[in-house]
Amino acid sequence: MDLQRSLEYSELMIEKVRGKRNILIVAHDNPDPDALAAAYALSHLFLVKTGETAVIACGGVVGRRENRTMVEKLEIDVVPIEEVDVNHFDVVCMVDSQPGTGNSALPDCCRVDIIIDHHPLRTTPCDRQLIDVRDGYGACTTILYEYMLAQEVYLGTRLATAMFYAIRSETQDLGREWSPPDRKAYQQLLSLSNNRILFEIAHAKVPREYFLNVNQALESARIFHDVLVFNLYEVEHPDIVAEMADSLLRMDGVSVVLGMGCCNKEGVLSLRTDREDLFAGQLIRQMVEGLGSAGGHGMIAGGQIRPMSGNHAVQKELENTLVKRLLKALDYEPVRGRRLLGGSPTM
Ligand SMILES: [Mn+2]
Numbered sequence: 097m098d099l100q101r102s103l104e105y106s107e108l109m110i111e112k113v114r115g116k117r118n119i120l121i122v123a124h125d126n127p128d129p130d131a132l133a134a135a136y137a138l139s140h141l142f143l144v145k146t147g148e149t150a151v152i153a154c155g156g157v158v159g160r161r162e163n164r165t166m167v168e169k170l171e172i173d174v175v176p177i178e179e180v181d182v183n184h185f186d187v188v189c190m191v192d193s194q195p196g197t198g199n200s201a202l203p204d205c206c207r208v209d210i211i212i213d214h215h216p217l218r219t220t221p222c223d224r225q226l227i228d229v230r231d232g233y234g235a236c237t238t239i240l241y242e243y244m245l246a247q248e249v250y251l252g253t254r255l256a257t258a259m260f261y262a263i264r265s266e267t268q269d270l271g272r273e274w275s276p277p278d279r280k281a282y283q284q285l286l287s288l289s290n291n292r293i294l295f296e297i298a299h300a301k302v303p304r305e306y307f308l309n310v311n312q313a314l315e316s317a318r319i320f321h322d323v324l325v326f327n328l329y330e331v332e333h334p335d336i337v338a339e340m341a342d343s344l345l346r347m348d349g350v351s352v353v354l355g356m357g358c359c360n361k362e363g364v365l366s367l368r369t370d371r372e373d374l375f376a377g378q379l380i381r382q383m384v385e386g387l388g389s390a391g392g393h394g395m396i397a398g399g400q401i402r403p404m405s406g407n408h409a410v411q412k413e414l415e416n417t418l419v420k421r422l423l424k425a426l427d428y429e430p431v432r433g434r435r436l437l438g439g440s441p442t443m
Pocket of ligand 1: 130131192214234235236266
């Protein structure tokens, strides 16, 4: 942990919002538990230290049932960014993302005063901006946990549970891209968390569409060398693509998964790998060049294709293009995909 740095940054941030009536905290679109908990924690820090109430906003939807249950049970107040006037705020903060990387509905022209993130630094810092980007951290929430420690802020059960669940899901229980500070935060937050609520979140009921998506992921899955590709086509919310990608990475002999879907005329891409010699964030950016935007970490990355045609044939064509680019980036021979279910090679 870097408590000295956390103390300095949190101090500067608190001073920046002190006396400001209108504070906005933006999480990335279709927020995951890490973005939600980091925003929740930052608003709590500001409330305790300055008495100011911040508004938490994001684009897209809280899609996964686990995440919706987290928001409901832990009473995290998130509003759609379309419903707020971003020009109305004195201070704008961004968590778990950076301006100009394509995963936030916050207009690019909007001034961002505070950025807290754990993705590689991509934003160009400008004057008087406070940027705490620690790309060695597995979860953005861990940075916020350090702020809480440094500022000696008491963590209630709800906030602790949200933060614990965030680190747990982001690092897959400290199995993926975790750092010693994540481990420490995870251990300390566990003892403060409500395990009954944690169970309710992790075992949330899912609708029938969920299983239709599972079926589509399996039916469409093709394997090229150690790369598995699936296409869900139209989905109700983008998170499902990432969820299926995580799950299919368990397939024997597969070490890279590319998942695709389309939501509200936007293509949704998800890339997963368990190979430590690859950097998923860079791979996906190479793949979407000229087609959209993307970013991520070493083992998990995501992208957006804008605009995306609703036509299946066009979407299939895009899939072929992305597979070609991915195989090339990995230095693999072009091959025909083998169906995950079924013996004979097709397509
Ligand atoms: Mn994150």
